[in-house]
Amino acid sequence: MLDIGLLQQFLSSKNELRRIEDISVEQLNEYLSEFIISVRKKEDQGEYEPSSLRSMFASFERYLKKKNGFSIMMDKSSERARKALQSKQKELKQKGKGNKPNASVALSEDEVKLLYEKELLGISSREALLNTVWFNNTIHFGLRGCKEHRDMCWGDVKPCKNANGEEYLEYFERQTKTRTGDNPRDVRKVTPKMYAIPTNPPEKDPVFVYKFYAEKRPNEMNTDEAPFYLAVNHCKKVSSDKSWFKKSAIGVNTLNSLMKRMAEKAGLGPNISNHSGRKTMMQTLTNNDVPPTDIVQLSGHAKRYELFNRKPKPANENVSSLSELGDLQRVLHFEY
DNA sequence: TTCCAACTATTGTTTGCACC
DNA sequence: GGTGCAAACAATAGTTGGAA
Secondary structure, three states: OOOHEEEEEEHOOOOOOHHHHOHHHHHHHHHHHHHHHOOOOOOOOOOOOOHHHHHHHHHHHHHHHHHHOOOOOOOOHHHHHHHHHHHHHHHHHHHHOOOOOOOOOOHHHHHHHHHHHOOOOOOOOOOHHHHHHHHHHHHHOOOOOHHHHHEEEHHEEEEEEOOOEEEEEOOOOOOOOOOOOOHHOOOOOOEEEEEOOOOHHHOOOOOHHHHHHHOOOHHOOOOOOOOOOOEEOOOOOOOOOHHHHHEEEEOOOHHHHHHHHHHHHHOOOOOOHHHHHHHHHHHHHHOOOOHHHHHHHHOOOOOOHHHHHOOOOOOOOOOOOHHHOOOHHHHHHHOO
16 A cells, blocks of 8 residues: 555654554554655655545555554544644645646537547547547446446447437446446436437447447457457558457556547647546536436436536536537436 | 567556545 | 545556567
């Protein structure tokens, strides 16, 4: 555990060579107080964010509880350490910390347009195709930035047709060995849908993009259990269209930095990460007067808390309209 | 067979999200 | 505003496949 290592290092600098769990509760209280007040980042000796300090404290709590059943969060003897944490957090807040300087931001309509113009989104290359599939899944299915995409299997998305003959994709997260559905936070009560927009150019029609992606995947990887996102095949000897993707899942690093990489290549502003896609979806729905009760059904949020605190943004300020992202409201035609 | 580019998983570090 | 957990990102080492 890294935080523990940091604390142990601090103790060594004070000539305290015992392991943390071997130190008496009273003395540890003193050490922890001092540590919390004086700890600095390795990189630039700057102050940590208040939430980082909190996480460190939580790490110590977990470690000590496991080692000797001691709780620095609850036990009276650790009051001083807790107070030190509180006052340090207040101090940092006063210094202007804790304002989430790195929080991801939603994409504006112009930014999405730019991504298509620069062919970072679209169907012109294998990277662009993968980016577009990922982007569509994020803004239509409301998938969280990283893990949900990584866990996604090919069989989770099914192409369907309604009574009017309209085509759509439906996201159905099946239970597998690794996805047992035991985490109440992950529950989506409805299956989100992504409708075809035949009037759009093909690269902006989500159902067309999905079908195109299916064609470009190796046949063997179109089974239900196969990973949804495949590694791009950079092989130059492209003898057939089938070799756009490898027969293996894309790596975590590539998948996790998909949006960031696109933003960098397109020269977009900072703080655009995978989570920006999800924020874009929620911002778009909010700005188009979709009721919060409906949005949470789609996003998988357990409560409406975040949405009730979200005010619609004024026109031309980081607002995506439905025209560019497709008719997102249609995904809210759920069967409850 | 060797080299190299481009990828992958793993581990470490920092921070934000979701909920209470 | 407090808390638990996971995401996001970076560094590193290992792997793979094409080219020479």
